[in-house]
Amino acid sequence: MKSFLVRSSLWLIVLFSQNVFARTLEPDECLKNLRAGIESVKYRASIDVLNKHLSGILIFKRMEDSSIRSVFMNEVGATFFDITFNAYSYHYNKVMESLDKKAVKKTLAKDLGMILMRGIYKGFPTYFTEPDHTLITLKLQSKGTVRYTTSPDCAPVELIENLGRRKTVISVRQFYTTKVSMPDSIFVQHHTVHFTISLKQFNAEE
Numbered sequence: 001m002k003s004f005l006v007r008s009s010l011w012l013i014v015l016f017s018q019n020v021f022a023r024t025l026e027p028d029e030c031l032k033n034l035r036a037g038i039e040s041v042k043y044r045a046s047i048d049v050l051n052k053h054l055s056g057i058l059i060f061k062r063m064e065d066s067s068i069r070s071v072f073m074n075e076v077g078a079t080f081f082d083i084t085f086n087a088y089s090y091h092y093n094k095v096m097e098s099l100d101k102k103a104v105k106k107t108l109a110k111d112l113g114m115i116l117m118r119g120i121y122k123g124f125p126t127y128f129t130e131p132d133h134t135l136i137t138l139k140l141q142s143k144g145t146v147r148y149t150t151s152p153d154c155a156p157v158e159l160i161e162n163l164g165r166r167k168t169v170i171s172v173r174q175f176y177t178t179k180v181s182m183p184d185s186i187f188v189q190h191h192t193v194h195f196t197i198s199l200k201q202f203n204a205e206e
Contacts, residue, residue: 030154031125031136035117038062041182043199045072047080049104051194054080058199060116060182068119069093070112083109085119088141106142111188111197114146114160114172121146144169156183167191 038060045058056074063069063084072080082094090109099105113120121138128135129152136148140162149159160172170190174183188197 030127030134030150031117033154034136034148034150034157038068038116038182042202043186044202046196046198047072048194048196049099049108050101052098056080068116070116081105081108083112085109085113085116087118088121090119107190107195110140110162111170111172114162114170115174115186115188117148 040059040061043058043060045054045056047054054072054074056072058070058072061069061071066087068085070081070083070085072082074080078096079094080096081092081099083090083092090113092105092109095105099108110120117138120140122141123139126137128137131152134150134152134154136150138146138148140146145163147161147163148157149161150157156174156176158174158176160174161168162170168191170188172189173187175185177184182201184201186197186199188195190196
């Protein structure tokens with residue numbers, strides 16, 4: 001009886017391990033899976049920065065060279081900013097005069113780069129996987145790190161955190177109706193300054 005229980009326990013452990021590993025992607029595959037699928041998506045956008053409230057349309061669009069163009073404009077077509085994100089760099093194509101400040105441009109690019117997982121990082125990501133979640137950490141080119149919390153099978157990320165030395169500097173919550181590549185809605189909250197971004201896809205349910 002004892003030997004039977006031992007064999008049964010070992011068999012259950014094997015089955016559990018196989019199930020966990022079957023749901024877990026390799027690190028490079030995981031990151032590629034999370035970055036994939038951005039072609040063209042349009043959001044209703046609300047941004048509060050520098051005691052200004054800006055509202056309009058934010059468009060993410062993949063270009064022929066695989067860069068991602070991010071354009072924020074008001075309802076009549078005036079452009080607030082236009083940023084191109086490459087894998088490890090970004091540049092502003094256009095920015096309105098009141099936002100044309102180094103700190104503001106850097107912060108806007110970091111916020112959007114965190115969502116797109118590109119343009120703002122250096123080096124290789126680190127991974128920490130447990131049965132119920134995977135943590136992916138990337139170093140910023142300036143300072144600090146960004147942590148993505150996802151499932152072991154790398155479902156789209158629901159929580160992104162920019163971590164300082166002692167506290168979370170920025171948190172990004174992403175909400176999905178279905179597990180597609182880009183979220184239905186996104187909320188970016190800065191915890192040290194008054195700076196928020198709220199995005200809602202045009203085709204998402206209200």
